[in-house]
Every structure is written in C-alpha cells, then in structure tokens.
Amino acid sequence: EILNRDLQRALDRREFHLHYQPQIALSDGRVSAVEALLRWEHPQLGRVGPDEFVPLAERNGMILPIGVWVLRTALAQLAQWRAALAPGLRLAVNIAPEQLADSHFPHALLDALQRHGLPPDAVELEIVERALLQEHRNSELMTLKAYGLRLAIDDFGTGYSSLGYLKRFAIDAIKIDRSFVAGLPHDTHDAALTRSILAMARELDITVIAEGVETRAQRDFLQAHGCGFAQGFHFCRPLDADGLERWYRGGA
Ligand code: G
Ligand code: G
Ligand code: MN
Numbered sequence: 001e002i003l004n005r006d007l008q009r010a011l012d013r014r015e016f017h018l019h020y021q022p023q024i025a026l027s028d029g030r031v032s033a034v035e036a037l038l039r040w041e042h043p044q045l046g047r048v049g050p051d052e053f054v055p056l057a058e059r060n061g062m063i064l065p066i067g068v069w070v071l072r073t074a075l076a077q078l079a080q081w082r083a084a085l086a087p088g089l090r091l092a093v094n095i096a097p098e099q100l101a102d103s104h105f106p107h108a109l110l111d112a113l114q115r116h117g118l119p120p121d122a123v124e125l126e127i128v129e130r131a132l133l134q135e136h137r138n139s140e141l142m143t144l145k146a147y148g149l150r151l152a153i154d155d156f157g158t159g160y161s162s163l164g165y166l167k168r169f170a171i172d173a174i175k176i177d178r179s180f181v182a183g184l185p186h187d188t189h190d191a192a193l194t195r196s197i198l199a200m201a202r203e204l205d206i207t208v209i210a211e212g213v214e215t216r217a218q219r220d221f222l223q224a225h226g227c228g229f230a231q232g233f234h235f236c237r238p239l240d241a242d243g244l245e246r247w248y249r250g251g252a
C-alpha cells in the first residue's frame, strides 16, 4: 500500500524519474514532440505507475510540488535536446486539474521557460476534459494561452465532453483516447468515432494526435483519414532520456 508519507519523501529522495514517448508526424515520420511520463521507483514496492499514485497525489496536494518538479526536469531536458538533437522539438506534459487551480502554476511554468530560453509554443499542456469545466481553473489557463503555450485535450471523448471549450480556450490539439484507437480499423464503432473526431477537428483547424497506436493497420487507418500525429508502441515505447536519445539517433 502506498502511503502519503512515502509520496512526500519521494521527491526529496529523488525517486521520481521521467520517461519520454515520441509523437510522430504521419505525413513524413518525423518526431514532432515527446510526452513526459512520470515514473516512481519506490524503495520497497519497485516501480509504481502514475495511475496508482497520481490520484493519491491529487488528493493530498503533493501533485503541486511533484508537478513543478516534472516541469523543471522536462523543460531542462527539452532545452538540451533542442540544442543538440532536434531544434524544433516540442514537449507535451500532463497537467493535473489541481495544478490549474494553483495561482503559482503559470509563474512556475513561465519561469522555467525563461530560464531555459524556450519559446512558449515549444510546450503543449495536456489536460483532461474535466479540468475545463470548472470555472475557477479557467483564468490560469487563459493566462498561459495568452502567453503562447499550446493546449491539448488528453483522453478526448472519455470525459465530460463539452465542445464549447474547444472554442473558448482556442484548443490547439486533441488526443484521441487509446480506447478508441484499440478497435481500429475493424470495429465499426471505433472507426466511426475516429472519423468523426478527425472531421470535426479538420473543420475547426485543431491538430489531432492518436494515442495507443500499436499496429501498422491502426496507423494506416489514421493516416488515410487525415490524422496528423500518432503516438504508441508501434513507433516507440516510453523510454528514459538516454534511451529516447539513442532511439532518435538510430531511427530518425
Ligand atoms: O505512461 P503511463 O501509463 O504510465 O501514464 C498513466 C497516466 O498517468 C496517464 O493518464 C498520464 O496522463 C498520467 N501521467 C503521466 N505522467 C504524469 C505527470 O507528470 N503528471 C500528471 N498529472 N499525470 C501524469
Ligand atoms: O493518459 P495519457 O495519454 O497521458 O497516457 C499515456 C499512457 O499511455 C502511458 O501510460 C503510456 O505508457 C501509455 N501508452 C503509450 N503508448 C501506448 C500503446 O501503444 N498502448 C498502450 N496500451 N498504452 C500506451
Ligand atoms: Mn497524456
């Protein structure tokens, strides 16, 4: 069982790590961005996945300092990669709803961008739908959007969809949830949903990233229906920074 206390100590004891998973442009196969994914190496339990500890960290408030650590670490890594590996590379980073309610969050983010000389549009904030439906979180998001940060809706279609927010926040990208990608190309329901999302996004000039792409057939379906970007085991698993760099040099 994971204890609040363990989570509080984990930051000080440097038990958190980031993995990175590339997002691929389907038109030419180039790496457009990497998504930072949090990992915890627990001293007794071994590797604990974010699905297990992020909800706890959201309840006990630890998600705020952990989120700042994620931003600082990932932006430092991005700056290094843009200098040495891929000048136009972007970073996608998961932001919990609680972070958006924190008035210090925009400052911490803009500060980290400035420290590394990164332009705001080098970073795409991945937020889930429920984070957009709570009024008190809106002003921080509007502030960041005004500075030029990109906003993506994560797990699109699985939350409390309210298409009004696509316009209200001038959303840049939506990520088709991997539960819809899983049934492609044969499941008629998943195929219809995916085509509909792609058609809507095209009309609204919103970028689409498909997640959880595991097969060539899924990739071909997505490409044939105009999906711009994809992410998943078919291209690359989440890797630590060294692994991602080796993969990039070898495969890009
Ligand atoms: O990659 P993985 O299966 O471990 O991710 C599981 C879930 O944890 C995903 O929904 C992802 O959005 C979330 N997650 C991963 N990294 C972070 C992070 O740094 N912050 C937050 N808030 N959530 C994260
Ligand atoms: O919710 P979010 O999109 O942030 O979740 C990312 C999660 O998806 C991570 O846990 C990551 O490890 C996982 N993931 C990445 N690629 C694939 C894939 O191709 N298949 C499956 N099943 N999971 C994937
Ligand atoms: Mn995500």
Ligand code: NA
Pocket (backbone or CB within 6 Å): 154, 155, 175, 177, 178, 211
């Ligand atoms: Na997702």
